[in-house]
Each structure stands twice: as structure tokens, then as C-alpha cells.
Amino acid sequence: MSWEAKVEKLMSITEGEVFEKATLQSLWKLMNNGYIDTFEFPISTGKEGNVFRARRKDELIAVKIYRINTATFRSISKYLMYESPQKVKKDRRSIIFAWALKEFNNLKKLYNAGVRVPEPIAREGNVIVMEYIGTEEQPAPLLKDAPLENAEEVFEKIKKYLHLMFHKAALVHADFSEYNVLMHNGEPVIIDVGQTVSRDNPMAMEFLQRDVKNIVRFFKKYIEVDEQEVLKYILEG
Ligand code: ATP
Ligand code: MN
DSSP states (O other), rough: OOOOHHHHHHHTTTTTTOHHEEEEEEEEHHHHHSSSOEEEEHHHHHHHHEEEEEEETTEEEEEEOOOOOTTTTHOOGGGGGGGGGHHHHHHHHHHHHHHHHHHHHHHOOOTTTTTOOOOEEEEETTTTEEEOOOOOSSSSSSTTSSSSSSHHHHHHHHHHHHHHHHTSSSSEEEEEETSSSSEETTEEOOOOOOSSEEEHHHHHTHHHHHHHHHHHHHHHHOOOOHHHHHHHHOOOO
16 A cells, blocks of 8 residues: 555544654554554544544554644653754654653553553554553543442552552552543543653652542542541552
């Protein structure tokens, strides 16, 4: 198939979304290597990227595509804005690639540590292929939107995952809240680990405190929880 035909095919299955050439190349590579067969629909369209539902044979998968020309690129790498445009363009791409690789590697570490996250499947450039969380009908809702009948149980699981994350994967999520937990069959699944840092990061404790504060604030609507107790539980070996 010609390059133009490949692009056209990708455009039609991604509902007219405009992608950079580097993104199309990554997508095409993943399709050629059998990781993605067809795109179905966008699950989420954000400033920094999109998540699509796709299919690999009969299996549903999720494909996260980081935008290379993201408007919020400044927050990822401020200093590059002062470089020459050509260099910025080149470095932008490699920085976004590194960012996607970081998320993919964090998913692997967490998955192997027993934290319930989408299973990582493949990474190419700025594209991550992972396990799809949801049903044939619809993607799993965020914790913030999900009906919560067993808040106590769900919170215990989340606490356990944060403990495993800290001690077994040696990571701190750093953007943890009801916006980055999916609820699937009554079970919490943690997502969005691009910004996740090593426990050794000088900011790790600050991030962990903020993560705990966020999730405790949310669960206080349902159950009695104490921020300091939760933090102590997570930090204890
Ligand atoms: P946002 O700024 O919208 O939070 P993001 O860049 O932080 O986007 P994610 O949080 O990883 O990206 O994913 C965006 C949305 O896509 C999630 O809120 C969730 O609804 C959906 N999503 C992400 N990963 C999966 C998955 N593996 N299965 C199903 N849905 C997913
Ligand atoms: Mn998110």
C-alpha cells in the first residue's frame, strides 16, 4: 500500500483526527506488527493526547497517543522554547517519545508489582498500546463518575495498591485522584502513569502527600478516612 493510502486509511478509522507524520508512522508500525488491527472510537480527547478503543483480532485494546504539538508542551519542557525552531521541533518529538516510554515502563513496573493497572502491550514512539478497561458496550467510568456501593472495600484496595506502588514498584503516582482511577466490575484500576516518579525523586514525598490528600478528600464523601493514617499505612513497610 502507498504511503498516501496508509494515511487515508488511518484518517478514516480515527474519525478525521489530524496526526503528525511521526504519529502516523508509529501507528502504522504497530499495525504492521500486528498490535493493532482496527480503530473503533475515541474514548477520550485531551489537550495532551487521545485514547482510542481499538481491536487486535477479537481482543479489545486501548491506544494512547501523545500529541507531539501539545499546547501544554511548556509544562513538559519549558527551556526548549528558547532554542532554535528546528531544534525545538526535533527535541519536542524525542521528549514526547521519552515521555510515552516512561509511561509504558511505569505500567510494566506496576503491573509486575501486582498493582491493578492496564496491562502494557506495546510502545512505539508516542503511542502506547495497553489492555482496554471496560465492556464491549462502553469504557469503564472514572471513579468520580461511577456508582460506589462498596466504598469501604474499594478504598481498602486503593490503599493496598498505593502501598504496593511505593514498596514493591518503588514509585509514586504523582497525579492520583478520582480522575485517574477507572471502576471496572466494582474493582479500581489505576491509570495515567506518565508523570509517575521514582520513590527516590526529591519531590516524591510531596507528591505522595498530595495523592493521599486527593483520594481521601474524595472518599470522605462516603466513609470515614483519616489522611495521616492513610499516609502512615502506605509508608510503613
Ligand atoms: P486527561 O488529561 O483527559 O486525564 P490523560 O493524558 O491524563 O488525559 P489518561 O488519563 O491516561 O490520559 O486517559 C484519558 C482517559 O482515557 C481516561 O480518563 C479514561 O477515561 C480513558 N482511558 C485511559 N486508559 C484507558 C484504558 N486502558 N481503558 C479504557 N479507558 C482508558
Ligand atoms: Mn488522566
